[in-house]
Amino acid sequence: MNKQVQIRIEKLFKIFGPTPAKVLPQVHEGKSKDQVLADTGHTVGLKDINLEIHRGEIFVIMGLSGSGKSTLIRHFNRIIDPTAGQIFCEDIDVMQLNTKQLREFRRQKMAMVFQHFGLLPHYTVIDNVAFGLKTQGVDKKTRLAKARQWLADVGLNGYEEQYPSQLSGGQQQRVGLARALCTDAEILLMDEAFSALDPLIRSEMQDQLIQLQEKLHKTIVFITHDLDEALRLGDRIAILRDGELIQVGAPKDILLNPADDYVEAFVRDVNRARALTVENVMKSPSNRITANTIGEALQQMKATPAVFAYLENADGYQGAVLKNTLEKIVRETDDADAPLCEKVIEDTVRVSPDALLEEVIPDTLDQDYPLPVVDEEGNLKGELSRSSLAQVLGTTTANET
Amino acid sequence: MSWLTDFPQLSRETLVAIRQSLDSAYRDFSREYGEVIEGFFDPLLAFLIWFEKLLIAAPWWLVIAIIVAITQIATRSWRLSAGVAVSLFLIGLFGMWEDTMSTLSIITVCTLLSIVLGVPIGILMARSDRAQAIITPILDVMQTMPAFVYLIPVVMLLGIGKIPGVIAVVVYAIPPVIRLTNLGIRLVDREVLEAATSYGVSPWQKLINVQLPLAMPNIMAGVNQTIMMALAMVVIASMIGVAGLGQPVLRSITNQYFTLGLFNGLAIVALAIIFDRVSQAYAKRSQRYMGGRSE
Numbered sequence: 001m002n003k004q005v006q007i008r009i010e011k012l013f014k015i016f017g018p019t020p021a022k023v024l025p026q027v028h029e030g031k032s033k034d035q036v037l038a039d040t041g042h043t044v045g046l047k048d049i050n051l052e053i054h055r056g057e058i059f060v061i062m063g064l065s066g067s068g069k070s071t072l073i074r075h076f077n078r079i080i081d082p083t084a085g086q087i088f089c090e091d092i093d094v095m096q097l098n099t100k101q102l103r104e105f106r107r108q109k110m111a112m113v114f115q116h117f118g119l120l121p122h123y124t125v126i127d128n129v130a131f132g133l134k135t136q137g138v139d140k141k142t143r144l145a146k147a148r149q150w151l152a153d154v155g156l157n158g159y160e161e162q163y164p165s166q167l168s169g170g171q172q173q174r175v176g177l178a179r180a181l182c183t184d185a186e187i188l189l190m191d192e193a194f195s196a197l198d199p200l201i202r203s204e205m206q207d208q209l210i211q212l213q214e215k216l217h218k219t220i221v222f223i224t225h226d227l228d229e230a231l232r233l234g235d236r237i238a239i240l241r242d243g244e245l246i247q248v249g250a251p252k253d254i255l256l257n258p259a260d261d262y263v264e265a266f267v268r269d270v271n272r273a274r275a276l277t278v279e280n281v282m283k284s285p286s287n288r289i290t291a292n293t294i295g296e297a298l299q300q301m302k303a304t305p306a307v308f309a310y311l312e313n314a315d316g317y318q319g320a321v322l323k324n325t326l327e328k329i330v331r332e333t334d335d336a337d338a339p340l341c342e343k344v345i346e347d348t349v350r351v352s353p354d355a356l357l358e359e360v361i362p363d364t365l366d367q368d369y370p371l372p373v374v375d376e377e378g379n380l381k382g383e384l385s386r387s388s389l390a391q392v393l394g395t396t397t398a399n400e401t
Numbered sequence: 402m403s404w405l406t407d408f409p410q411l412s413r414e415t416l417v418a419i420r421q422s423l424d425s426a427y428r429d430f431s432r433e434y435g436e437v438i439e440g441f442f443d444p445l446l447a448f449l450i451w452f453e454k455l456l457i458a459a460p461w462w463l464v465i466a467i468i469v470a471i472t473q474i475a476t477r478s479w480r481l482s483a484g485v486a487v488s489l490f491l492i493g494l495f496g497m498w499e500d501t502m503s504t505l506s507i508i509t510v511c512t513l514l515s516i517v518l519g520v521p522i523g524i525l526m527a528r529s530d531r532a533q534a535i536i537t538p539i540l541d542v543m544q545t546m547p548a549f550v551y552l553i554p555v556v557m558l559l560g561i562g563k564i565p566g567v568i569a570v571v572v573y574a575i576p577p578v579i580r581l582t583n584l585g586i587r588l589v590d591r592e593v594l595e596a597a598t599s600y601g602v603s604p605w606q607k608l609i610n611v612q613l614p615l616a617m618p619n620i621m622a623g624v625n626q627t628i629m630m631a632l633a634m635v636v637i638a639s640m641i642g643v644a645g646l647g648q649p650v651l652r653s654i655t656n657q658y659f660t661l662g663l664f665n666g667l668a669i670v671a672l673a674i675i676f677d678r679v680s681q682a683y684a685k686r687s688q689r690y691m692g693g694r695s696e
Contacts, residue, residue, distance in 0.1 A: 077599055106601035118596030122614045122688075132600045134610075183600070 004055040006187065006219045007076060012049040012085030014071055014243075017042030020083040033242050045071045046243045049085070055186075058213060058220045060234035062227060068243040069223045073191050076221060077110045078102060089187070107136050111180035115192035117172045119164040125175050126151060126160040132183035143182075150178040154208065170201035177209075181216070188220045195224065206232055227266055231255070231275040239263055252280040256392070271358075272393055278360060279353035281392045282373045282382035285310050294326050294344065295336030301326075308369050311345060316378030319345035320369065350374040353381050357389065364389055431558045442564045449510055449563050453644075456502040464502070465489045472675070476682035488671040497646065497668050504635055504645035504672065511567055511631045515575040516624060523582020523620075524608065533583065540576040548573055548637050556641055566643030574630040581623030585616025621684030628676045632669055646672075 015023050015036075023042040033044045046068045053059045063069045074080040075087060078094060087094040089109055097105055111132060112118075119128050126147050127134075133143035151160060154174040164172050173193060180188055194202045206229065213220065224230050230237050231251045238248040239259075247259035255275060258264040287309035291297040301309050301323055311318040318340075325344055330336050351360045351371050364371055370385035411419075456464060465486055473482045492501050526533040548569055555565040589612050597611045613620070639647025646665045653662030 074595075079595055079598055103601045103603060106599060108601075110599070112596065112599035114592050114596055116592050118590075118592040120593060120597075120611060120615075131597075135597075135600050135602050135606060179600075189599070 005052045006055040006090060007051070007053040007221070008086075008088040009049055009051040009075070010086040010088075012046055012072075012075060012087070013083045014045035014068075014075070014080065015042050015083045016045050024083055044243050046075075046082070049243075049245055051238065051245070051248070053219060053221060054236075055219050056217045057235040058222055058233050060222045060224060060230040060237045061240055062224050062230040062237060063240035064225055066242075067240045069225075069240050070191055071243075072240065073189050073221060073223050076187075076189055077106050077112065107132070107183070109185055110187045110189055111183045111185040112189040112191065113173070113176045113180050113193040115196050117164070117169075117176045117196075119172060119175055119179075121164055123163075124160065125156065125162050125164065125167070128164065128175055129178045129182050131179055132185075136183070147178070147182055150182045151175075153181070153212070154178045168201075169197050170205065173197060173205060174208075177205075177212075181212070186219055188218050190220060190222045192223050192225070194229065195226065202229070209233065227270055228275065231270065239266070252276060256280075273358040273361065274356055276357050276392065277353065278351050278355050278357065278373050278384055279381070281357065281388050282353065282384045283370075283388060285372070285380055285383045286370075288312055288380060289321075291340060293337050293339055294330060297321055297340060298323070298326050298330065298336070310372050310380055310383070311340065312380055317350070317372060317374045317380040320372060321345055351384060352376070357393065360384065361389070427554060427557065431554075435558055439559055439564075442559070445510075445514075445567070446562075446564050449506065449567065452510065453503055453506040456506050457499055461493055461498060468675070472679050475679045475686070477686070478682070481678055481682070485675050488675070492668050492671060495664055495668075497649075497665060500644070500646045500649060500665070501668055501672065503643075504632075504647070504669070507563070507567065507570070507638070507643060507645060508628065508631050508635070508672070508676070511570045511574060512624070512628050514567065514571050515578050515627045515631070518571070519575045519578035519623070519627070520582050520620065523579045523623075524586065524613075526579065526583040527586035527612075536579070540579060543572055544576050548634065552637075552641055561642040563643055565641050566638040569641070570631050570634045570638050573634045574627045577626035577630065578620070578623035581619045581626070582616065585619030585623075586612050588619065589615045618684060618688055621680065621687075625677060625680045625684070628680060629673060632673045632676070635669060 013024060013027060014020075015027065017023065017040065020042060023036060023040050026036055026040070027044055027047060031039070033047075036042055036044050049072060061069045061072060071080060075082055076089075076094075078087070078097075082095075085095075089105070092105065092109075094102075094105065120131065123131065126144060129147035129151055130138075130143040133146065138146075148160065151157065154177055156171060156174050156178070159167065159171065159175075164175065167175065173196075176193070180190075194205050197205060209220075210233065222230075222233055224233075231254075234251055236248060236250055237254050239246045239254065239262075241262055247254060247263050249257075254263065255267055255270065255272060258267050287301065287304055287306045288311075289297055289300040289309045290312050291300055292313075297309070297311070301321075307323050308320050309323075311321050321340065321344060329338070329344060349363050349367060349371055351363060351373055353373050353375055360371065364384060364386050370383040372380055373382040373384055375381050468489060469482050469486045472485045473479070476482070489501075492498060522536065526536050551572060552565070552569050555568050559565045559568075593611065593615065594607070597607050602610070635643070635645060636647040636650050639645060639651050646669050649665040650662050650669075652658065653665070
């Protein structure tokens with residue numbers, strides 16, 4: 001993934017109360033949230049937030065209620081103005097925009113999806129989807145055609161003329177998603193977008209978001225209080241507590257190296273088998289050989305004590321070969337130059353680096369040797385052994401007890 | 402120590418002086434500017450007279466047909482339309498057609514005026530807490546001050562006639578539409594507003610596309626109340642020379658004509674019910690989207 005920064009937040013503070021600017025120095029001094037509240041009656045909403053969000057990633061901000069995550073996301077498009085700090089979107093200094101520029105910025109750059117959908121109840125579904133374009137001043141025919149297209153993309157064909165109140169929660173949020181996508185904004189702000197939905201619908205929506213994202217490559221800022229959701233969707237996750245950023249990292253960093261007790265407590269209840277992928281726990285393949293004949297293969301395997309090796313050639317991963325089998329053939333036929341044919345190559349099971357651990361556990365148990373991890377292009381990426389799996393999953397058990 | 406037993410009130414002379422100076426100041430003001438202000442209201446007066454004449458001059462069956470058609474379009478209820486036709490016919494049958502048309506014209510004008518003035522004031526109040534703090538007590542005064550009291554300066558300024566009547570009715574009837582426009586806009590769902598803001602709406606787009614439509618149930622309730630209050634004011638307005646159903650009622654009070662009073666009173670009630678049902682049904686039908694699932 002390229003690491004072009006799309007949104008940058010620097011030293012962001014938000015204090016709620018009648019005279020936030022006067023309280024700011026005290027917060028700078030490091031007074032705690034409770035102390036500030038007791039002394040001045042002001043609530044510290046966000047404290048010294050520094051963030052970089054990359055183009056094309058799903059960046060999840062997670063925290064419990066009251067942690068300031070919804071306040072934070074509203075700073076991105078300045079629905080809430082910070083007490084201090086800077087917000088950049090690419091090279092735009094968002095804090096410097098005047099009212100009119102800010103309006104234009106919101107129209108073009110960011111689109112938002114809300115927890116309770118925020119649909120206009122007096123607009124039909126299609127008019128809701130076209131709302132962003134209407135605001136931009138796009139003519140009716142163009143915007144309705146585009147809205148129809150997006151509505152079809154989220155699977156709501158035929159609902160155009162319904163009103164939001166006639167739709168189920170999941171359908172309403174699809175409308176909310178279509179409305180956001182219809183503006184072609186590069187950045188999607190999703191504020192607890194799936195939190196109000198049933199678990200089943202929620203996971204459906206998560207799948208849909210992931211599918212859409214594969215096609216669209218938007219920059220998505222996703223707010224949630226649900227760690228499972230964060231781990232499932234996030235390329236990177238930021239954890240927020242009491243308005244402070246505790247940890248930012250890839251899901252596996254959060255799971256495997258929690259920054260403090262708070263994050264650890266969070267992570268403890270997560271089903272790791274469902275949260276981690278093969279890629280997160282695999283090791284680099286210990287024995288890889290490139291050979292055409294049995295003799296060559298045996299030659300290369302001599303270097304290591306291993307009893308098997310992964311065979312690769314120009315076309316990528318071919319399969320595993322066992323030392324015993326090869327030696328037996330050589331002994332029986334006395335033909336070391338015999339080509340490595342399909343008979344000797346074992347290519348029964350391969351796992352994908354993106355597969356969840358949960359999915360590969362049965363395969364791992366069936367096999368005597370580590371499983372080869374092969375990507376979509378057929379390249380060997382690593383190996384997954386029972387022991388490394390047990391190590392990662394075992395930690396959870398240790399923590400739980 | 403007399404202030405312990407007697408209220409320390411201003412002396413009679415002072416009070417008289419205050420009254421006299423205020424009265425004469427106002428009288429001077431009305432002599433000076435009365436005509437200018439009257440001139441300002443001339444277009445309204447012309448419209449009022451034209452509309453009243455139109456309603457009276459039009460064939461009675463045409464007027465009934467139009468009112469029934471409006472009822473039918475707004476309510477889609479044949480029963481209500483039939484009821485409207487019958488009650489209008491009965492009003493005519495009992496000899497109250499012309500008075501009813503006069504009342505209808507003045508109520509229509511007063512209602513339109515209240516909406517045209519009241520909705521923007523309500524919007525202003527909803528946008529600014531300061532405006533709300535200033536306007537709310539004024540509305541309280543308008544609703545509680547006895548109508549006769551503010552009739553006096555109006556009559557001093559503009560004399561007796563239709564315009565002072567309209568002003569009196571509007572002053573009395575406009576508060577509900579202002580209050581409920583304000584309330585309706587303030588009650589619009591915060592998340593919907595936030596959504597609109599996040600898509601970069603201008604204040605005008607927000608008002609027209611989001612706030613007003615969503616406040617409409619409350620605004621319509623306010624309009625409905627305004628119409629009812631305007632009708633209630635008809636009798637008082639007739640005291641300053643507004644033609645219509647109020648005048649026979651006034652005559653019956655002074656002469657103790659019970660039946661005459663009852664008939665005209667019932668005609669006012671009939672008008673009120675027609676206005677009420679039609680405006681309510683229209684309001685309900687314009688919010689079909691609300692009840693999508695329960696229908």
